[in-house]
Amino acid sequence: MQLDSIGGVMLDFTRKGGEMDGAGSDYQSVHSAGFSRRRFLAKTSCFGAFYAVAKLIPLPTLAAELASDSRVSQTPLMDKGFASVRKVGSGLYATISDPSKGMTTICNGGFLAGKDSALLIEGFTTPAGALFQMDALRMVSQVPVKGALDTHYHFDHSMGNSFYGANGVQLWAHATAAKRIMDSYVPLQGVDKEAALGPFEKRVKEAKSDVERQHAQSDLNAVTGVYQAANATVLGLPNRPIDPAKLPMSIDLGGLMAVLESYPGHSGTDMIVRVPNQNVVYTGDLLFSGWYPVCFDEKATISGWRDTLKKFAAFDQDTLFVPGHGQICGQEGVASLREVFDDIAGQAEKMYKAGVPAEEAQHRYAVPDKFKNFPIFAWGFTIGPAITKLYAEWQAK
Numbered sequence: 001m002q003l004d005s006i007g008g009v010m011l012d013f014t015r016k017g018g019e020m021d022g023a024g025s026d027y028q029s030v031h032s033a034g035f036s037r038r039r040f041l042a043k044t045s046c047f048g049a050f051y052a053v054a055k056l057i058p059l060p061t062l063a064a065e066l067a068s069d070s071r072v073s074q075t076p077l078m079d080k081g082f083a084s085v086r087k088v089g090s091g092l093y094a095t096i097s098d099p100s101k102g103m104t105t106i107c108n109g110g111f112l113a114g115k116d117s118a119l120l121i122e123g124f125t126t127p128a129g130a131l132f133q134m135d136a137l138r139m140v141s142q143v144p145v146k147g148a149l150d151t152h153y154h155f156d157h158s159m160g161n162s163f164y165g166a167n168g169v170q171l172w173a174h175a176t177a178a179k180r181i182m183d184s185y186v187p188l189q190g191v192d193k194e195a196a197l198g199p200f201e202k203r204v205k206e207a208k209s210d211v212e213r214q215h216a217q218s219d220l221n222a223v224t225g226v227y228q229a230a231n232a233t234v235l236g237l238p239n240r241p242i243d244p245a246k247l248p249m250s251i252d253l254g255g256l257m258a259v260l261e262s263y264p265g266h267s268g269t270d271m272i273v274r275v276p277n278q279n280v281v282y283t284g285d286l287l288f289s290g291w292y293p294v295c296f297d298e299k300a301t302i303s304g305w306r307d308t309l310k311k312f313a314a315f316d317q318d319t320l321f322v323p324g325h326g327q328i329c330g331q332e333g334v335a336s337l338r339e340v341f342d343d344i345a346g347q348a349e350k351m352y353k354a355g356v357p358a359e360e361a362q363h364r365y366a367v368p369d370k371f372k373n374f375p376i377f378a379w380g381f382t383i384g385p386a387i388t389k390l391y392a393e394w395q396a397k
Ligand SMILES: [Zn+2]
Pocket: 009, 152, 154, 266, 267, 285, 294
């Protein structure tokens, strides 16, 4: 079992830390207005530890310049606390999660509704999350759903997929996403908790310093959450694999043209949805808005991701980005994530040149004041692997 390569991210916020033992249940039960009447039951054990810390980091409100953007509606179409849906263009909607208020969705998403059909974005963390978004779509449009897209395979974007399966919605994703879901999450199902989490507990016990212990604890919390989520989930696999070699692909929804593209960086399965006519882009996790980037994936590439962000920066200056996590942003959101990468790379390079070994360097990064409010998913899923991957890139040169 490849426990090192468990897909997924969990809220940790080590710097705000300390409240890791909270047990608040937070699965929001959702009653559907239309698509399905099914009620999703609370799972008290799942995500309890994460929710306790996520509560400390509320989602920032929409920036003033975006609130006054004519594309963006002032009031959300739907708001359940854990996520809200807002109009961001003609036929375009963004689903923005606020994990401080619940873990039903965790990631952002959205949908596009044309005259003939609609495209949903993300499977979210639970079927209730996918249902929430479907309900929002049905408030504004009754057109048939052409498909739902997982922007990549990670659990917080895919573990609600079974909702689509149960409702006959075709599920789109990068051609390798189904295999990555299987390889990452099936091995966790039905496995003894000790066997799954033991190696991470061991790292906490054997940590050489308080800092390393804190980092190891954050990783243990993250993996515990993924383990619990995997065991609480009936996995749903994409049934429309999209070959990245055949991208970009235009999708005509009827008076609304979307383009699927694939870029390297976050997971090796990353796809974005662009609406060129309106300068709106759904980036998946290639963009974290006001967050440290999650870089743990075995297919994540730091240089590739930085190149991708450079390309996003070259999109129209008026572009509205719906990021994978965090608030809707404009080009300033891309610029700040680029700065975060520059900062990590800058600090790492100094250590590399000074001969600090990678195992040590990955723990030594200091969060600058500028980014002190940027949430950090577990250390070993964000900054740690960013540094070890940078080291590996430099060593390969
Ligand atoms: Zn992700």
